[in-house]
Amino acid sequence: AWYGPDGRVFVEKTEEEALSAAIEFYLALEGPWKAWVEDKLENFKPGEILTRDEDVLDTWFSSALWPFSTLGWPDETPELKTYYQTDVLVTGFDIIFFWVARMMMMGLHFMDEEPFHTVYVHALVRDKNGQKMSKSKGNVIDPLDLIDEYGADALRFTLTVMAAQGRDVKLDPARIAGYRNFGTKLWNATRFAEMNEVARNDDFWLNDARLAVNRWILTELTRAAREITDGITSYRFNEAAGAAYRFVWNLFCDWYLELLKPVFMGTDEAAKAESRACVAFVLDEIYKLLHPMMPFMTEELWAQTAGEGKQRPSLLCHAAWPSPDFEDAEAAADINWLVDLVSGIRSVRSEMNVPPAAIAPLVVVGANAVTRERLVREESAIKRLARVGDISLADVAPKGSAQIVLNEATICLPLGSLIDLVAEAARLQKELAKVTEEIARLHKKLSNERFVASAPAEIVDAEREKLAEYRDAQDKLSVALARVRDAG
Secondary structure, X not given: OEEXXXXXXXXXXXXXXXXXXXXXXXXXXXXXXXHHHHHHHHOOOOOOOOEEOOOOOOHHHHHHOHHHHOOOOOOOOHHHHHHOOOOEEEEEHHHHHHHHHHHHHHHHHHHOOOOOOEEEEEOOEEOOOOOOOOOOOOOOOOHHHHHHHHOHHHXXXXXXXXXXXXXXXXXXXXXXXXXXXXXHHHHHHHHHHHHOOOOOOOOOOHHHOOOHHHHHHHHHHHHHHXXXXXXXXXXXXXXXXXXXXXXXHHHHHHHHHHHHHHHHHOOOHXXXXXXXXXXXXXXXXXXXXXXXXXXHHHHHHHHHOOOOOOOOOOOHHHOOOOOOOXXXXXXXXXXXXXXXXXXXHHHHHHHOOOOOOOOEEEEEEOOOXXXXXXXXXXXXXHHHHHOEEEEEEEOOOXXXXXXXXXXXXXXXXXXXXXXXHHHHHHHHHHHHHHHHHHHHHHHHHHOOHHHHHHOOHHHHHHHHHHHHHHHHHHHHHHHHHHHHHHHO
């Protein structure tokens, strides 16, 4: 870049080209600068008409100096001594050569040390069809618009859970809406706890927990915290977010709080007090584990759940990272068995189109002593959550029953009196035929080399996704049909 006598900037590859452009510009003017340039040209000396900018650097060259030039280099400043070398560089793969490699070169040359010890190469965000965003395509997604509609935490969590190594992020606003619902789920769980007088109890010791359901959730919390911590420390942020999602939604909200409802509605005050303290403890740990992924909501919930008239000793962002070590393998095995049993029964009822209000008997074949004890101990929870009536043991499966295998036992649901097995088999057969027809059509389409070669990539990918979805539906329908036929 060169400056003219009036401060105008001329940017060219060489000084000769810049001078030529400047002369052409000033001689076309009417005024004092035209005469001034004409006078200088009569006795031309280099550097009189144009002055070169002494500080111009190539963009990537100046960026390569960033790790130390921002800290006062070339002076030996306290900041330079403290913060160089830095820790982790987060970047996209598309500028590894332009920026990352050059920072390494400059750091080694001027500082005799790499500017960072780790480079985390993240995914690139594309539109929902996998296309690179560009203004010309009209597919640019403004994150500020997404934040306005769904919230910053929902967007942050979505990008975290989708940021698998080696894969681009296909950002669909529908996914962000789904993870906003996750935040709402946690908010509602906190509200449920408040309605049931859950409050922090500093005198509560984890090993004092006596209820199996409380010892189970504390064990699962330990396992989830380890998985989340391992994911973060190894830069597998999507795995950390996935582990947090599964624990909070699937275990804590869907099962733990549901299993505690009879306790909160009961008359055993000791059980209530223990459960309230346990819920408060687990919620606090959830806020900490989720804070890197959903900082705003968790910080707010942390402050709001301090207790009536109390304040937290610090902001959540300053709280110690969770490192629970509670383990009760027996309690975990018992409650996870209950979860698997109820989930299996619900799946069969859904597959076989059993009316939600219908109460089916439950027959267990081949149960060992441990399973029999669990059936007695968890009878009320099984009946309430799985919508079953009498629970009995048998040596053989009853006729007309749907069956699932759980460990050594066979769980039987006699459904002949609840649904028309013949009509249900006909319905499933019809659905299966339609799905099979769609699979054949899509397979033929994708086997056409001309279609695959000429169609836009996003259309081909969409057809492949449809084929995968239909095949998954085919597998599920086949299992359901086999169960109905076996029951008949």
